[in-house]
Amino acid sequence: MSATAALVGVSKKYGRATAVHPTTLELWPGVVGLLGPNGAGKTTMLRLLSTALPPSTGRVMVAGFDATESHASRIEARRRLGYCPQEVTFPRGMTAFGFLDYVAVLKEWKDADARHAEVRRVLDLVHLSERTVMKVSRLSGGQRRRLAIAQALIGAPDLLILDEPTTGLDPEQRASLRSLLSGLAGTVLISTHQTEDVSALCDRVLVIDAGAIRFDGTVPELLATAAGRVHLGPTATAGAVQTWKTGTGLVRSIGGQAAPDSSAVDPSVEDAYLLLRSGQRITQGVI
Amino acid sequence: MSWHVDERVWEAYVGGRLDQALELSVDSHVARCAECRAAARGYAPAATADATWAAVRATITTPTLPAPLRLLRRLGMRGDDLVVVSAADSLLVPWAVAVGFAVACACVVGFAGLDPENQDAAFLAMAPLVPVLAVVASYATLDPLREVAAPTPYSKLRLALLRATASLAVALPATAAIGLAVPGVGDLAFVSLAPSLGLTLGALVLLTWWEAPVAGALISSLWVSAVVVVRANGTVDALTAPMVQVAFAATGVVLAAALVLRTSTLRLQGGDL
Numbered sequence: 001m002s003a004t005a006a007l008v009g010v011s012k013k014y015g016r017a018t019a020v021h022p023t024t025l026e027l028w029p030g031v032v033g034l035l036g037p038n039g040a041g042k043t044t045m046l047r048l049l050s051t052a053l054p055p056s057t058g059r060v061m062v063a064g065f066d067a068t069e070s071h072a073s074r075i076e077a078r079r080r081l082g083y084c085p086q087e088v089t090f091p092r093g094m095t096a097f098g099f100l101d102y103v104a105v106l107k108e109w110k111d112a113d114a115r116h117a118e119v120r121r122v123l124d125l126v127h128l129s130e131r132t133v134m135k136v137s138r139l140s141g142g143q144r145r146r147l148a149i150a151q152a153l154i155g156a157p158d159l160l161i162l163d164e165p166t167t168g169l170d171p172e173q174r175a176s177l178r179s180l181l182s183g184l185a186g187t188v189l190i191s192t193h194q195t196e197d198v199s200a201l202c203d204r205v206l207v208i209d210a211g212a213i214r215f216d217g218t219v220p221e222l223l224a225t226a227a228g229r230v231h232l233g234p235t236a237t238a239g240a241v242q243t244w245k246t247g248t249g250l251v252r253s254i255g256g257q258a259a260p261d262s263s264a265v266d267p268s269v270e271d272a273y274l275l276l277r278s279g280q281r282i283t284q285g286v287i
Numbered sequence: 288m289s290w291h292v293d294e295r296v297w298e299a300y301v302g303g304r305l306d307q308a309l310e311l312s313v314d315s316h317v318a319r320c321a322e323c324r325a326a327a328r329g330y331a332p333a334a335t336a337d338a339t340w341a342a343v344r345a346t347i348t349t350p351t352l353p354a355p356l357r358l359l360r361r362l363g364m365r366g367d368d369l370v371v372v373s374a375a376d377s378l379l380v381p382w383a384v385a386v387g388f389a390v391a392c393a394c395v396v397g398f399a400g401l402d403p404e405n406q407d408a409a410f411l412a413m414a415p416l417v418p419v420l421a422v423v424a425s426y427a428t429l430d431p432l433r434e435v436a437a438p439t440p441y442s443k444l445r446l447a448l449l450r451a452t453a454s455l456a457v458a459l460p461a462t463a464a465i466g467l468a469v470p471g472v473g474d475l476a477f478v479s480l481a482p483s484l485g486l487t488l489g490a491l492v493l494l495t496w497w498e499a500p501v502a503g504a505l506i507s508s509l510w511v512s513a514v515v516v517v518r519a520n521g522t523v524d525a526l527t528a529p530m531v532q533v534a535f536a537a538t539g540v541v542l543a544a545a546l547v548l549r550t551s552t553l554r555l556q557g558g559d560l
Contacts, residue, residue, distance in 0.1 A: 050437075050438040051437075051438050052434065052437035052438045075440045076440075078438055078439055078440040079440050081438060083435075083438045085434040085435065087434075088432075088434065088435060089431040089432070089434075090431070090432075091374065091431055091432070094374065095350065097348050097349075097350060098350050098373075098374070101350065101370055102370055102371065102374045102432070103432075103435060103436075103439070105367040105370045105371060105441065106371075106435075106436050106439035106440075106441040106446075107439050107440065107441070108439075108440055108441065109367075110365075110366075110367050112366050112367075115367075116345065116348070116349055119348075120344065120345075120348065129344075132344075132347070132348040133347065133348060148435075151435060
């Protein structure tokens with residue numbers, strides 16, 4: 001079995017600034033979470049994989065097609081992916097159905113009946129079937145976000161790339177989206193700031209910082225990097241990366257030297273992520 | 288209610304075997320009788336109900352094309368191309384640019400107090416640029432949905448040309464209208480169409496090298512400079528001569544060929560057209 005998508009020595013430069021350092025990466029079926037701070041290169045990496053942005057060096061492979069090799073090969077790659085950008089500017093006069101119909105045409109659904117049926121299918125998937133004929137400008141922020149995700153689902157692509165898909169969704173809508181994404185057969189790559197999404201949904205986590213992948217592993221492997229490094233006690237530990245007073249009155253400390261009266265607690269994905277970002281003693285899974 | 292629909296009648300109704308008078312009678316009765324409405328649910332096959340609902344939903348949700356686009360469909364335009372053109376809301380900017388510049392052009396030519404020769408020169412300098420600016424404003428870099436469109440397999444050249452065509456549908460009548468509206472330049476309105484064609488195709492060729500604002504500024508500067516030079520050496524009547532008009536049209540054909548060649552080359556080099 002070959003990877004659904006791959007970056008082979010891919011880098012991206014804007015003038016002298018490097019947005020993504022040479023990166024080699026393979027994606028297999030399942031949900032992959034891309035975590036990283038603002039400006040780390042998440043969106044650039046997703047745009048490279050989506051073929052919306054040509055790389056400065058290296059090859060982008062989707063479903064076995066080298067999107068950097070030729071125009072024909074890039075078209076084949078694009079037929080097998082769906083991409084939801086971080087922000088979608090909707091023309092105000094368009095209806096939800098009209099918007100998806102337009103994107104379906106761009107995805108080469110030429111037969112009107114089949115195209116309309118596909119539009120209705122994805123509207124059902126994101127629970128917007130009651131908003132079909134409503135103008136996009138009258139939809140709420142969460143509904144627009146779901147509409148943006150729906151366009152990426154058209155054609156049930158092998159590779160689904162979602163940039164911050166849960167932004168603007170309420171907890172119920174996020175849970176619904178998780179349910180939808182976890183039921184998809186292909187490869188789903190999501191970038192997110194929500195570490196809960198990663199722990200709840202992702203088979204694999206990539207942590208990116210300053211344009212390079214710093215961690216590549218499973219959620220348990222990421223959690224293992226922080227085992228014994230998160231403490232709860234009456235006072236903050238010395239040298240902690242982050243500390244805060246919890247609702248119980250005890251102080252949760254991430255990293256640092258544990259105080260004698262504190263006890264180690266199970267780390268969360270967020271704890272592990274913060275430790276990873278701080279560069280404190282972590283080796284497993286770190287690239 | 289003195290009567291209710293019995294099982295035998297229901298079966299005949301569902302099977303479509305009732306005569307028209309009795310079927311209408313059942314329809315009318317069921318509309319007023321809650322007991323029979325409840326009974327009807329037991330006789331309606333689920334598959335039929337689902338199919339009916341699907342058909343109703345399809346009718347309600349399928350967008351109807353505006354009248355001009357229905358005309359284009361009758362003239363043979365492809366349905367998927369019509370969907371692209373009907374995404375007209377994303378073309379509001381180019382249309383506003385076309386109409387706005389056309390109005391500005393009319394104001395300058397008509398109300399700036401120019402003598403007739405300078406009025407002609409001003410008109411010829413500005414009017415052919417109306418479609419150019421509309422096409423530049425419609426180009427991909429200014430499309431609000433460009434980020435969604437970029438990673439799709441649809442030909443970006445086809446998308447650009449469809450958007451350009453939709454923009455020209457507004458820009459060209461606007462160009463003609465200002466010529467007819469401003470006293471003294473009526474004939475020039477039609478004379479300006481040939482240079483419009485060449486300049487628009489020239490802009491499309493330049494758009495394969497540069498961003499839309501740069502391409503638009505460059506082609507506009509070149510044209511205005513050319514008109515200024517012609518005017519400095521006499522009247523702009525030279526630009527309206529039949530041979531010059533033919534030359535503009537021929538240039539348009541050459542630029543169309545250059546556009547096809549350029550986009551083919553870009554594709555081979557890994558570009559996105």
